[in-house]
Amino acid sequence: MNIPTTCPRCQHAFQTEYLDSGIHELTCPACQGRFALFIRKHRFETLFDLGTRALLDGYAREAVVNFAAALERCLEFYLRSALLERFAAQGHTLEDAAGELEATWKLLVSQSERQLGAFAAVYLAREGRAPDFLTPQGLGAEFRNRVIHRGYLPREQEVQDYAAGLFALMNRLLGDLGDAALQATLTQEREYAAALARLDEGVPAVFEEHPGMFRTPRIVSDGSESDGSESEQDTPWPAPVTVSHQLPAPALPNTRPLNDAAAFQTALRERGTLVSELFRGKAGR
Numbered sequence: 001m002n003i004p005t006t007c008p009r010c011q012h013a014f015q016t017e018y019l020d021s022g023i024h025e026l027t028c029p030a031c032q033g034r035f036a037l038f039i040r041k042h043r044f045e046t047l048f049d050l051g052t053r054a055l056l057d058g059y060a061r062e063a064v065v066n067f068a069a070a071l072e073r074c075l076e077f078y079l080r081s082a083l084l085e086r087f088a089a090q091g092h093t094l095e096d097a098a099g100e101l102e103a104t105w106k107l108l109v110s111q112s113e114r115q116l117g118a119f120a121a122v123y124l125a126r127e128g129r130a131p132d133f134l135t136p137q138g139l140g141a142e143f144r145n146r147v148i149h150r151g152y153l154p155r156e157q158e159v160q161d162y163a164a165g166l167f168a169l170m171n172r173l174l175g176d177l178g179d180a181a182l183q184a185t186l187t188q189e190r191e192y193a194a195a196l197a198r199l200d201e202g203v204p205a206v207f208e209e210h211p212g213m214f215r216t217p218r219i220v221s222d223g224s225e226s227d228g229s230e231s232e233q234d235t236p237w238p239a240p241v242t243v244s245h246q247l248p249a250p251a252l253p254n255t256r257p258l259n260d261a262a263a264f265q266t267a268l269r270e271r272g273t274l275v276s277e278l279f280r281g282k283a284g285r
C-alpha cells in the first residue's frame with residue numbers, strides 16, 4: 001500500500017510504498033536527493049487502520065482479516081510493554097530487557113495459542129485480575145473463524161459490530177497499560193535510532209506521525225490538543241519533523257482510551273475518512 005510523503009529537499013510530494021519496518025530509504029523522483037522516512041505507528045494500529053479502510057471501501061470480508069490480526073498484535077504490544085516495564089523496575093537496561101524478550105518471543109511467535117497463554121499470565125500478574133475478556137465470545141473468535149477459515153461472506157453490519165468489540169477491547173488494554181505503553185514505543189524508537197545512525201552523512205531523515213483510529217492528531221495551530229469536536233482542522237496531523245542525525249522526541253502519549261460502546265463509531269466518524277485516504281495516498285497537508 002502507498003502513503004504520501006514530501007521530499008525535505010525540494011518539497012516535491014509523491015507516494016511511496018509503506019514498508020513493514022516503518023523505515024524507508026527513499027530517492028526523490030524530482031530532485032534525485034536521498035532521504036529517510038520514518039513512520040511512527042505501531043503494527044496493531046496500522047492493521048486496524050487497514051481494516052477500517054477495507055470496511056469503508058465495502059470490503060467487509062477483507063476487513064475482518066485485518067481487524068483480527070490487529071487484535072493479536074495488540075495483545076503482543078501489551079505483553080511486551082508490561083514485561084519491559086517490569087524489567088525497568090528491576091533495574092535492567094532496555095537493551096538487556098529487549099534481548100531477553102526477543103529470545104522468549106521466538107518461542108511463541110509461530111503459535112497464537114502460546115501467545116494467548118503468555119498474555120493471560122502477564123495480564124494476571126500485572127493487573128491482579130483475570131483477563132475475563134479472553135473468551136471466544138470476548139474475542140469474537142467464532143465470527144472470525146467463520147470468515148477467515150470457512151469462507152463466510154459477512155454483512156457490513158456484522159463486521160462493524162465485530163470491529164467495535166475489538167476496538168473497545170484494545171482501548172481497554174491501552175488504558176490498563178497507561179504509561180507502560182511507552183516501553184514498547186521505546187523499543188521502536190531504539191530501532192529507529194539505530195537506523196538513523198547508519199544513514200550516510202548529509203542524508204536527512206523525516207519523521208512522520210499519521211492519524212489513525214487509535215491516534216488523534218496531536219497538535220493544532222493554537223497549541224492545544226484536539227478535543228475531537230466537530231471543528232475541522234487545517235492540519236490533520238502534525239507536520240513531519242526533519243532531522244539530520246538526532247532522533248526527535250516521539251509524540252506521547254499516542255493513545256486516548258475511549259471505553260464506551262460507541263467508541264468505534266466515534267473514531268470512525270472523526271478519523272475514518274482520514275485513515276482511509278492516507279492509505280490511498282490522497283491525504284495531504
Ligand SMILES: [Zn+2]
Pocket residue numbers: 007008009010011012028029030031032033
Ligand atoms: Zn526532492
